[in-house]
Amino acid sequence: MAAEPSTIWVVDDDRSVRFVLATALREAGFDVVGFDSARAVLDALATRPPPRLLFTDVRMPGDDGLVLLDRLKHSHPQLPVVVMSAYTDVASTAGAFRGGAHDFLSKPFDLDDAVALAERVLAQHGGGGEEAPAPALAGQSASDGLVGDTPAMRQLFRAIGRLAQAPLSVLVTGETGTGKELVARALHRESPRARAPFVALNTAAIPAELLESELFGHEAGAFTGASKRHVGRFEQADGGTLFLDEIGDMPQPLQTRLLRVLAEGEFFRVGGRALIRVDVRVVAATHQDLEALVADGRFRADLLHRLDVVRLHLPPLRERREDVPKLAERFLRAAAEKFAAPPKRFGKAALQRLLGHDWPGNVRELENLCWRLAALAPGDTITPADLDGMLASSRRAPVREWDDALAAWAGARLADGDTGIHAEALARFDRALLEAALAHTGGRRAEAAQRLGLGRNTLTRKLGAGQRRE
Numbered sequence: 001m002a003a004e005p006s007t008i009w010v011v012d013d014d015r016s017v018r019f020v021l022a023t024a025l026r027e028a029g030f031d032v033v034g035f036d037s038a039r040a041v042l043d044a045l046a047t048r049p050p051p052r053l054l055f056t057d058v059r060m061p062g063d064d065g066l067v068l069l070d071r072l073k074h075s076h077p078q079l080p081v082v083v084m085s086a087y088t089d090v091a092s093t094a095g096a097f098r099g100g101a102h103d104f105l106s107k108p109f110d111l112d113d114a115v116a117l118a119e120r121v122l123a124q125h126g127g128g129g130e131e132a133p134a135p136a137l138a139g140q141s142a143s144d145g146l147v148g149d150t151p152a153m154r155q156l157f158r159a160i161g162r163l164a165q166a167p168l169s170v171l172v173t174g175e176t177g178t179g180k181e182l183v184a185r186a187l188h189r190e191s192p193r194a195r196a197p198f199v200a201l202n203t204a205a206i207p208a209e210l211l212e213s214e215l216f217g218h219e220a221g222a223f224t225g226a227s228k229r230h231v232g233r234f235e236q237a238d239g240g241t242l243f244l245d246e247i248g249d250m251p252q253p254l255q256t257r258l259l260r261v262l263a264e265g266e267f268f269r270v271g272g273r274a275l276i277r278v279d280v281r282v283v284a285a286t287h288q289d290l291e292a293l294v295a296d297g298r299f300r301a302d303l304l305h306r307l308d309v310v311r312l313h314l315p316p317l318r319e320r321r322e323d324v325p326k327l328a329e330r331f332l333r334a335a336a337e338k339f340a341a342p343p344k345r346f347g348k349a350a351l352q353r354l355l356g357h358d359w360p361g362n363v364r365e366l367e368n369l370c371w372r373l374a375a376l377a378p379g380d381t382i383t384p385a386d387l388d389g390m391l392a393s394s395r396r397a398p399v400r401e402w403d404d405a406l407a408a409w410a411g412a413r414l415a416d417g418d419t420g421i422h423a424e425a426l427a428r429f430d431r432a433l434l435e436a437a438l439a440h441t442g443g444r445r446a447e448a449a450q451r452l453g454l455g456r457n458t459l460t461r462k463l464g465a466g467q468r469r470e
């Protein structure tokens, strides 16, 4: 094959990013040229052949990277462009993909990932055609969008940005309250269907006997009580997106019907004779393990395959605790706007409590808490005392107040006539702390000591004492 190296252009006003990316790409055998602005790229294109791949930053003085992307899509539609940005919200990623970006790289990125991406793109683009950009959408706002800065959320936003353009079915998974509906709304809002309706139906919230007519509608007189024609959610969502929440709760006969409708794109209303044809993108969501339901014979495998063309998973909030402060701030601000009051803020100690909480109800639990605090906390700064009794207990066994348990134990032993229980209580106290710390650190003693605020020798001595006693 051609020995000639591939030319890649890297556009970024930040010299250090330009330098490290260009160096990594050169080390991988690519011929790389750096530019510090969109203008410099357009000037260069007037006098020399285009590269085979271009990486561009978004925020740059002069024309930004998305304007450059737009120009390039007109002048060089075949040229793959990778957009790099530290702003990885859905609006930015979707904006890039809508503009025709080949891919989106979240800053800071791993250099190996960037090189692997370049290799992949150049392997795919032996000169193949680029997809036409989807029509731009006007008036989109990211203000109601998803908050998240953790790698998992950034990856998710990138996937939403990309998927919004494709008419594929998407299955959104994640525990309750993780934001599955918000993801479905973002997929709709950023898609070419944005001007058509987004219709949501919670399968678990509708009695099974009404679900069919809720989905597909019914004609007047179709069943007792059906006095008027009812247009179902599928028809309401024509041209747009139908969000089917809690899909795992759908009764079996309806699963069969849904599968047929998804395959054929047409159906009859209940009691109707006219075939109704709709163009609907289905986004389904579940907090259940659908594979397990399939294995149990409670969910159709073929329906799962049809819904699960692409899967987006929302991690529980306890696995992305770093997002808690930003989410909390957003919710407190929203509450303050609603109450037309100045926003409250979390004090450091209260925030620490939030960061340590397990959030069994995920983002919804945090949102509800913030609304309650906005209404009830007396001061402008929220303190740990304001949180007392407000945090739902986690899914693990609830922790009883240990000093109550200790007092009960001491009372019982004293009642039994035991003496000298102080030393025994201290030893058990130590053992409980040490075991918890060692379990937490996976057996690493130095870290366990540091976490407990003990010297390493003290920990070793206490462990030795505990073992001697056994």
Ligand SMILES: Nc1ncnc2c1ncn2[C@@H]1O[C@H](COP(=O)(O)OP(=O)(O)OP(=O)(O)O)[C@@H](O)[C@H]1O
Binding pocket: 145, 146, 147, 148, 174, 175, 176, 177, 178, 179, 180, 181, 182, 183, 245, 285, 287, 327, 363, 364, 367
């Ligand atoms: N990343 C996020 N950024 C901002 N708000 C969020 C985020 N995730 C969830 N929320 C908010 O939390 C609440 C719960 O989200 P949503 O209803 O989308 O969760 P869900 O996973 O669909 O829940 P369920 O499984 O119970 O239906 C909503 O009010 C939503 O606006």
